[in-house]
Amino acid sequence: MIKEKVTILNENGLHALPASRFVKQAEKFKSDITITKDGVEVSGKSIMGILTLACEKGSNVILTTEGDDEKEAYEVLKKILEGQD
Amino acid sequence: MAKERILKGIAVSKGICQGVVFVYETKEVKILQTPIPVRYLATEVERFAKALKKTEKELSSIKERINEEIGVDFAQFLDAQILMLKDREIIETVSERIKTEKTNAEYIYHEVLDEYARKLGASRDQYLRERVADIWDVGTRVLRNLVGMTHSSVVDVPQGSVLVAHDISPSDAALINPINVLGIAIEVGGRTSHTAITARALEIPAVVGVENLLTKIKNGEKVILDGNRGILIKSPTPGRIQFYRGEIKKEIEYQKMLSPFCELPAKTRDGRQIDISANIEFFVEYAHAKRSGAMGIGLFRTEFLYLTRRGNPSEEEQFRVYDELAKKMKPDPVIIRTYDLGGDKIFSDYHEANPFLGWRAIRVSLDNFDFFKIQLRAILRASVNRNIRVMYPMISTYEEIREANAYFKEVTEELKKEKVDFDDHIQVGIMVETPSAAIMSTEFAAHVDFFSIGSNDLTQYVLAVDRGNERVSHLFDHFHPAVLRLIKQVIDAGHKSHIWVGLCGELAADPLAIPLLVGLGIDELSMSPVAIPKAKMVLRALTVPECEKIAERALNFRCASEVQKFLNRMIAKRFPGIGGIK
Numbered sequence: 001m002i003k004e005k006v007t008i009l010n011e012n013g014l015h016a017l018p019a020s021r022f023v024k025q026a027e028k029f030k031s032d033i034t035i036t037k038d039g040v041e042v043s044g045k046s047i048m049g050i051l052t053l054a055c056e057k058g059s060n061v062i063l064t065t066e067g068d069d070e071k072e073a074y075e076v077l078k079k080i081l082e083g084q085d
Numbered sequence: 086m087a088k089e090r091i092l093k094g095i096a097v098s099k100g101i102c103q104g105v106v107f108v109y110e111t112k113e114v115k116i117l118q119t120p121i122p123v124r125y126l127a128t129e130v131e132r133f134a135k136a137l138k139k140t141e142k143e144l145s146s147i148k149e150r151i152n153e154e155i156g157v158d159f160a161q162f163l164d165a166q167i168l169m170l171k172d173r174e175i176i177e178t179v180s181e182r183i184k185t186e187k188t189n190a191e192y193i194y195h196e197v198l199d200e201y202a203r204k205l206g207a208s209r210d211q212y213l214r215e216r217v218a219d220i221w222d223v224g225t226r227v228l229r230n231l232v233g234m235t236h237s238s239v240v241d242v243p244q245g246s247v248l249v250a251h252d253i254s255p256s257d258a259a260l261i262n263p264i265n266v267l268g269i270a271i272e273v274g275g276r277t278s279h280t281a282i283t284a285r286a287l288e289i290p291a292v293v294g295v296e297n298l299l300t301k302i303k304n305g306e307k308v309i310l311d312g313n314r315g316i317l318i319k320s321p322t323p324g325r326i327q328f329y330r331g332e333i334k335k336e337i338e339y340q341k342m343l344s345p346f347c348e349l350p351a352k353t354r355d356g357r358q359i360d361i362s363a364n365i366e367f368f369v370e371y372a373h374a375k376r377s378g379a380m381g382i383g384l385f386r387t388e389f390l391y392l393t394r395r396g397n398p399s400e401e402e403q404f405r406v407y408d409e410l411a412k413k414m415k416p417d418p419v420i421i422r423t424y425d426l427g428g429d430k431i432f433s434d435y436h437e438a439n440p441f442l443g444w445r446a447i448r449v450s451l452d453n454f455d456f457f458k459i460q461l462r463a464i465l466r467a468s469v470n471r472n473i474r475v476m477y478p479m480i481s482t483y484e485e486i487r488e489a490n491a492y493f494k495e496v497t498e499e500l501k502k503e504k505v506d507f508d509d510h511i512q513v514g515i516m517v518e519t520p521s522a523a524i525m526s527t528e529f530a531a532h533v534d535f536f537s538i539g540s541n542d543l544t545q546y547v548l549a550v551d552r553g554n555e556r557v558s559h560l561f562d563h564f565h566p567a568v569l570r571l572i573k574q575v576i577d578a579g580h581k582s583h584i585w586v587g588l589c590g591e592l593a594a595d596p597l598a599i600p601l602l603v604g605l606g607i608d609e610l611s612m613s614p615v616a617i618p619k620a621k622m623v624l625r626a627l628t629v630p631e632c633e634k635i636a637e638r639a640l641n642f643r644c645a646s647e648v649q650k651f652l653n654r655m656i657a658k659r660f661p662g663i664g665g666i667k
Contacts, residue, residue, distance in 0.1 A: 015212050020165045046174035052204045
């Protein structure tokens with residue numbers, strides 16, 4: 001399991017477009033993916049969950065990936081959160 | 086046989102059509118709570134899954150349509166809606182709760198969405214609050230499919246329809262297919278509503294503001310829609326049908342007579358060229374503009390990009406639209422007008438008593454640089470095609486020009502730093518549509534590359550008349566000497582500073598006005614594509630000295646009706662070839 005703090009650097013926060021990119025990517029992996037913010041954990045494969053976290057630019061979240069492809073999943077998804085994809 | 090009935094409304098888009106009513110229901114779906122017997126629970130979950138599938142199909146076809154309409158991959162925002170639709174969390178929760186609560190799918194789905202909508206609605210973030218509309222967009226589609234409501238989308242309107250509705254939202258308006266939809270009639274709205282603008286852009290007749298329309302008309306009824314007179318005729322008599330057949334035939338013959346002018350140069354008899362270009366709303370209209378003989382796009386309105394998307398499109402999305410349009414029009418120029426949006430269109434919780442005098446257009450853009458910057462960057466990047474020009478709407482003060490130019494410069498420096506290519510000599514102009522801009526045009530001319538006179542708003546502001554207000558709209562007349570004198574002032578001021586001056590309001594397409602504007606020295610006239618052949622025909626019958634004489638005299642009358650009477654007489658006398666055109 002990989003579990004690390006990531007700061008959202010994506011210009012628009014994790015709003016609809018980056019959020020949909022995130023979910024589309026997350027769905028490609030077998031691993032369980034979650035995002036936690038202020039103690040609330042949601043599935044990284046659910047756009048509604050992610051939106052309700054209201055991640056603005058600069059907010060800190062914990063990205064967790066767990067499964068066979070957890071390493072690749074973590075790398076790809078971290079980039080989206082940091083606006084580097 | 087049913088009795089003929091004439092329903093009156095406001096004529097907002099010209100033309101006549103005969104078709105079958107298609108009522109587009111925008112009413113709310115009624116959600117009832119019904120207990121489900123245990124042995125049917127699995128079927129209920131299955132029914133929910135089927136509704137989701139059907140909705141996904143609908144959304145995909147809408148996405149396809151929008152992309153076609155706007156020309157490029159613009160409908161990415163619908164991806165978010167599709168993801169919301171397929172959201173595992175929601176599907177699992179709903180399926181689970183149907184089983185545990187033994188309740189119907191509509192009710193549970195509505196409850197679950199409501200919880201999410203409430204969470205997002207309570208967010209401090211404007212953007213997230215606005216996503217509530219997306220949730221209900223998707224949700225309503227699913228619910229309609231669950232309760233078996235038909236006509237849930239303007240996409241599947243059958244051929245030969247007259248679209249009837251209470252109102253049509255901007256995102257739905259963008260989906261109207263003019264091949265199937267012959268005309269539009271709605272209960273609400275005025276000349277500047279989305280429906281009106283869309284109908285004019287698609288060149289289909291439209292009548293808006295028809296009171297209690299939906300109680301008077303039924304799906305499948307045969308009607309005639311007259312967009313010239315602003316009426317919808319229910320169960321027309323054979324005599325009426327005969328009359329309108331004649332009208333339609335005349336219209337077709339008239340268009341045939343004009344069509345050879347599309348190809349001809351826009352020159353007066355003595356050889357002065359006036360650039361005749363097109364005002365367009367949607368990317369796809371470029372084809373019609375070219376076909377009609379436009380020498381460029383004199384006004385590309387960008388509001389629809391915003392309204393269709395229900396939010397600011399990203400730089401990339403905007404760039405693709407501007408770039409594609411520039412490529413299609415090359416080497417002819419494309420003038421992109423930055424957002425002319427009212428504050429209420431951007432911020433859902435913002436309302437004002439007097440929008441025309443309020444926070445709109447450049448005022449909103451300058452107050453939200455982050456938002457404005459995205460648009461400027463997209464325009465500048467598209468300027469690598471070397472035919473893009475940019476124009477600011479509703480400038481009223483010198484400070485606004487200075488500020489907009491400073492922002493513009495900031496963006497160009499940023500692009501240079503990023504080594505992004507753009508046109509260093511891009512022309513930057515302003516709309517002259519406020520009295521202050523017209524009066525101060527000598528001073529303003531030194532800071533811009535061109536003026537484009539927005540005669541509709543200028544008339545409205547100069548005469549203090551809201552043309553959408555029935556009680557005063559008769560006072561709106563762009564031939565008012567006060568308006569004409571200001572136009573002269575602006576053209577003279579522009580020429581003194583060696584910049585070109587165009588006009589992009591309805592006046593540009595008025596056959597009576599063309600000799601006058603040519604006489605005043607106008608350099609460019611921009612109008613809806615459909616008006617171009619006629620404008621060319623008129624222009625080609627004129628000579629500059631005669632136009633100058635007409636202009637000189639026209640400005641000295643006391644009122645609009647005197648000006649019109651004079652122009653009518655002059656045209657009948659000097660240019661018999663174009664007499665009687667209106």
